[in-house]
Amino acid sequence: MRVVGLISGTSADGIDAALCDIRGAPPAIEAAIVHAVTVPYADDTRQRVLDACQPGRAGSDELCRLHAALGEQFAAAALDVIRAARLSPEAIDLIGSHGQTVWHEVEANGRVSATLQLAEASIIAERTGITTVANFRPRDVAAGGQGAPLTAYADWLLLRAPDVWRAVQNIGGIGNVTFLPPLNDTTSLPLAFDTGPGNALLDSATAFITQGAAHYDRDGALAAQGTVDEAWLAVLLRHPYYARRPPKTTGRELFSAEMAVGLVDEGRARGLDAASILTTLTALTAASIADAYRRFAPAPIGEVILGGGGARNPVLVAMLRERLSPAQVLLHEQIGLDSDHKEALVFALLAHETWHNRPGTHPALTGAAHATVLGQITPGANYAALLRRTWCES
């Protein structure tokens, strides 16, 4: 099947769209990116998304308008990637859209009770004519799971190594990891959870420090000029989220822009310059990831596969290499996957699985009572033809 996957993550930097070729069925499923693009959010869209992530900032009227506006932008991103691949929408079978998370409600006991992703699927199906699967997280939440990280099931299907335990580490706004047993171990189960902040605090702190001139610390250029305040880092690592046992997920509800501004003030009060504040926050991402592996990895990790925008930050990657040694740290590219668009590929794969009435999670990964078929299907103009073809194939 040809499936377009769409996602905008917690960084709110833009929409990743990947046109994918998906064949077979688990455990022998293959998924490859044919073409991928990232459509950056315009500044005002990014600001609207960030405001929608802060309680009290956006009312129901603004959430409603943003849901429709993002639906239009997700549809446009799907059409962009189809055009860039020199195909027509009629040649595409499905779209899988994660949407834009604006709220993920984690209770004090760590259970998730509600989750909200925007980008109206009806608009995507209407504009593209392509049957669209969206709203993946709520079904896993309804089954008692965290509803995230949903990339983990795809990691389990696609990325196990022959004979070493792998950690697949995504560094988006939030960091998330999947610990994968090797293929030659048929009894161990995978484990997945959010490790804590990825780029979210760094991005917000950079925007605050540069008074909005920069949205992120490009290539770690600022952080490279500072030094880590180890004593402050030790204090920051006492945040209770890091010690909580998985499965666990988090988001901007906890690691918020407000928290980042508070941390910049705290760093200044400790006498740190702007660069050293960012160096220490970069070290917080690296250290919280390494600590999570020490605490929760079910077995010694042989390989770490890094992805997400944070993998493009050389200061962060160097800190991770040092802290995760002796594990080998690789980029997704080194195992043949485009790290910028891997999550978009995942939602193409999950849409494909939903279309075939197969689950998109594993209880070991999200803590759900059982595996569920995820999402909601919005019929596009191709719906009847797609049903007929799938029916004949099976």
Ligand SMILES: Nc1ncnc2c1ncn2[C@@H]1O[C@H](COP(=O)(O)OP(=O)(O)O)[C@@H](O)[C@H]1O
């Ligand atoms: N060259 C770079 N140097 C430093 N950080 C980068 C670079 N490229 C991307 N990033 C970081 O990655 C983030 C986007 O990562 P992404 O994986 O898209 O996250 P999300 O899934 O949360 O949207 C940016 O906000 C920025 O913090």
Ligand SMILES: [Mg+2]
């Ligand atoms: Mg992104």
